[in-house]
Every structure is written in C-alpha cells, then in structure tokens.
Amino acid sequence: xxxxxxxxxxxxxxxxxxxxxxxxxxxxxxxxxxxxxxxxxxxxxxxxxxxxxxxxxxxxxxxxxxxxxxxxxxxxxxxxxxxxxxxxxxxxxxxxxxxxxxxxxxxxxxxxxxxxxxxxxxxxxxxxxxxxxxxxxxxxxxxxxxxxxxxxxxxxxxxxxxxxxxxxxxxxxxxxxxxxxxxxxxxxxxxxxxxxxxxxxxxxxxxxxxxxxxxxxxxxxxxxxxxxxxxxxxxxxxxxxxxxxxxxxxxxxxxxxxxxxxxxxxxxxxxxxxxxxxxxxxxxxxxxxxxxxxxxxxxxxxxxxxxxxxxxxxxxxxxxxxx
Numbered sequence: 001x002x003x004x005x006x007x008x009x010x011x012x013x014x015x016x017x018x019x020x021x022x023x024x025x026x027x028x029x030x031x032x033x034x035x036x037x038x039x040x041x042x043x044x045x046x047x048x049x050x051x052x053x054x055x056x057x058x059x060x061x062x063x064x065x066x067x068x069x070x071x072x073x074x075x076x077x078x079x080x081x082x083x084x085x086x087x088x089x090x091x092x093x094x095x096x097x098x099x100x101x102x103x104x105x106x107x108x109x110x111x112x113x114x115x116x117x118x119x120x121x122x123x124x125x126x127x128x129x130x131x132x133x134x135x136x137x138x139x140x141x142x143x144x145x146x147x148x149x150x151x152x153x154x155x156x157x158x159x160x161x162x163x164x165x166x167x168x169x170x171x172x173x174x175x176x177x178x179x180x181x182x183x184x185x186x187x188x189x190x191x192x193x194x195x196x197x198x199x200x201x202x203x204x205x206x207x208x209x210x211x212x213x214x215x216x217x218x219x220x221x222x223x224x225x226x227x228x229x230x231x232x233x234x235x236x237x238x239x240x241x242x243x244x245x246x247x248x249x250x251x252x253x254x255x256x257x258x259x260x261x262x263x264x265x266x267x268x269x270x271x272x273x274x275x276x277x278x279x280x281x282x283x284x285x286x287x288x289x290x291x292x293x294x295x296x297x298x299x300x301x302x303x304x305x306x307x308x309x310x311x312x313x314x315x316x317x318x319x320x321x322x323x
Contacts, residue, residue, distance in 0.1 A: 001276065001311050003304065004070050004284035006225070007042055008033035009296055015042040015058070019065040021297075025304050029070035030062075031223075031286045034099060035092030036076030036110065043072065045095035049102065059103070070284045071107040071223055072096045075168065078154075079146050080124060081116030089113070094157065101161040107222055108158070109166045109195045112175035112184060115146040126172050128242075147174050148187045155189025166195035166222035177206065178214045185220055197225035197288070198272065202263065203241050203255040209275050216279025224276065226307060227288040228263030231255045247292060257290040259299035260306040269310040277316055285311065 007030045010018040015032075022030065032043040040046075048055045062069055074096035076089030096108050114124035117138045127135045127142075151165075158165055167175045167184070175181045178194070185192045194215050198208050215221040231241070236254045243254040250256050260269060273285070285307055291299040 001273065001282060002028040002068075002070070002284045003307055003311065004029040004031055004286040005300065006031045006033070006038075006073060006286050006288045008038045008073070009287075009289040009300065011039055011041050013042075015061050016064075018042060019061060019067050023065040023067060025301065026308070027067060027304070029068045029284045029286075031071045031073050031109070031284070032069060033074075034072040034096040034108075035074040036089055036096075038073045038075055040092075043099075045092075045099040048099055049095065055102070069103055069105060070286070071105060071109055071166070072100050072103075073109045075110050077111060077113040077124060077173070079113035079115045079150050081121040082123075086113075093154070097158050097161050097163045100163050106162060106164055107166050108163055109168060109223055111170055111173045112147065112151070112167050112180075114173045115142045117141070119145075124172070126174075142174060143187075147184065151184060151188035151192060155192055159189070159191050164191040164193060164222055166193055168195045168197050168200070168225070170197070170200050171204065177201070177204065178211055181215075182218055182220060185218075193220040193222040195223040195225060196221060197227055199225070199227040199229040199257055199263075199288075199290075202229040203231055205241070208268075208272055212272065212275040212279055212281075216276075216281065221276075221279065221281050223283060224281070224285050225288045226260055226269075226285045226303060227290065228258045228260050229255050230258045230263040247290075250292060256292065259289065259291040259294055260287070260303040262291065262293075262302070266306060266309055269306055273310045273312065277312065 005022055005027050007018050033039050034043045034045050048058055074093050078086050078090040080086040100108050114126050117125040127139050130136055169176050169181055175184055181194050232254055241254050245253050287303045289296055289299045
C-alpha cells in the first residue's frame with residue numbers, strides 16, 4: 001500500500017507548490033481534484049484534454065517530485081433534480097474519465113448523487129426511514145427511474161475508456177453504506193465499486209473490519225480515504241448521531257472529522273491496514289484532511305505519522321516458517 005494525499009487540501013496552491021510540500025513527508029502518490037465539489041485548480045480536465053503542451057507540463061510535474069497520480073476525484077450530484085446543476089456535474093465527471101484514460105489512471109472517485117422526490121422535485125431528497133410509506137415511493141422513483149438508468153449509462157461510458165468508478169459512501173446520497181453500494185453495483189455495472197472513507201461510516205455505527213471484508217469479498221474495494229471521525233459521547237447521548245449543525249460548531253456537534261489518531265487510536269488504523277491486506281487491497285491510502293481543530297500542515301503531518309506506523313511496507317509473505 002502506498003501513502004497518498006488528496007491534494008486539494010492545498011487547493012489554493014498550484015500542483016507544483018503542493019507536490020513540493022508533500023514530497024518531504026514521504027508521500028508516494030496523490031489523488032487530484034478534477035471537477036465537481038473538489039474543484040479543478042490543480043487539474044483542469046478541459047484544459048489538459050485540449051492542450052498537449054499543458055498536459056505534458058502537468059505530467060512532468062509528477063516526475064519532478066517522484067510522486068505518482070493515483071486517482072482523480074470528481075465528487076458531485078449528476079442526478080440532481082435541477083437539470084442545469086446535474087448537467088454541470090455530469091460534464092465534469094465525463095471529462096475526468098477521459099482525462100484519467102489519457103493519464104493511464106483507472107479510478108475516478110465520486111458520489112452516487114441523490115435525485116429529488118419526483119420528476120417535479122427541486123432539491124435532493126435523502127430518505128432515511130421507511131415510514132410513512134411516502135418515503136418508499138420516493139426511494140422507488142429515485143432508484144428505478146433516475147439512479148440506476150444514469151449509472152448504467154455512465155458505467156458503460158467508463159468501461160469503454162478503461163475506468164472504474166469508486167463511490168464514496170456518503171450520507172445525503174443514495175449510496176451511503178455497503179448495502180446501497182452493492183445494490184447499485186449489481187443493477188448498474190460491475191465497474192462500480194467503493195472509495196472506502198471510514199469517516200462517514202464511523203458515525204453511522206459501522207464496524208470497519210466488517211465493511212472491508214464485505215467489500216473485499218465482492219471485489220468492490222477500489223480506493224481508500226484515510227480520514228477519521230470523533231463521536232462526542234455527551235452530545236450523542238443527548239441528540240443521537242444525526243446532526244445538521246455546521247461543522248464549525250464543534251463543541252455542540254454529535255461528531256466531527258478529525259486527523260488520523262484523534263478520532264480513533266493507532267490500533268484502530270493498524271487493524272484497518274491489516275484487514276485491507278487480508279482482502280488483497282494493495283492500493284493507496286489517501287489522506288483527506290478536514291479537521292477543523294488543526295491547521296492543514298499539522299493535521300497532515302500527524303496523519304502521515306499514523307499511517308507510516310500502520311502501513312506494512314514489505315510484501316505479504318508467501319510462506320510461513322512456523323506452519
């Protein structure tokens with residue numbers, strides 16, 4: 001497994017400036033924002049697909065620092081009920097796929113998206129319970145009429161360009177846990193898999209070992225985000241884990257994103273790495289920094305230190321001298 005960073009944590013810097021900060025930390029690979037919510041500051045597919053000189057300069061930057069591009073991040077909501085918004089996300093994602101193909105990258109990361117509650121809906125509608133029965137009607141519409149048809153078409157498009165889609169299982173979107181991920185994979189295409197980001201699963205109460213083994217068993221584990229979450233026992237005891245307060249209201253929230261080691265201890269991350277190895281995952285561990293209590297530099301350096309302790313750098317042994 002390789003130490004990787006989602007580069008748009010330094011989104012205001014150029015790619016060259018960002019890699020110059022990452023290289024001394026021992027970072028081996030980067031995940032690049034290439035449209036949608038992550039933006040295009042360091043990787044603009046429209047430009048890089050149309051301008052050969054810009055593309056060559058872009059690729060030479062990775063060689064300069066000895067850091068490889070591992071994946072493109074293009075999170076968005078291409079099934080948004082506002083057709084104009086949906087079209088923008090769809091265009092971004094298609095361009096990211098084309099750029100990934102040109103770069104020799106096989107993984108583009110994104111969200112499944114979430115439609116509205118009906119063809120006349122104005123905003124995404126995330127259903128979290130089965131009753132009143134209206135909610136099941138909404139879910140049926142979302143999956144049967146919008147989500148599955150869209151991702152069937154996109155799965156075919158991606159397959160034609162040698163790219164697989166790694167969904168970040170994120171609350172607020174139709175794919176938010178292994179069950180919904182595997183359902184969409186079964187219905188829309190076997191090149192749809194998971195970007196496993198523990199931070200969104202921890203507060204939902206999932207066991208990461210179980211998640212890793214489930215996704216590994218189904219050959220659906222494509223990418224991994226190294227990001228932690230701290231559940232606040234006082235606020236959760238009072239209000240539960242569903243929380244719409246701003247992320248900046250840390251002291252009153254039921255949970256907050258934390259740098260690695262500040263939500264869960266080193267043993268937790270060692271167990272994750274061990275189970276990733278058990279299911280045969282040998283991709284990157286991509287650090288995503290969203291800790292509002294730490295500066296980017298401090299949060300990143302602490303996360304790097306935890307992963308360096310957790311990652312097993314030698315290959316898995318092929319024999320056992322004791323058995």
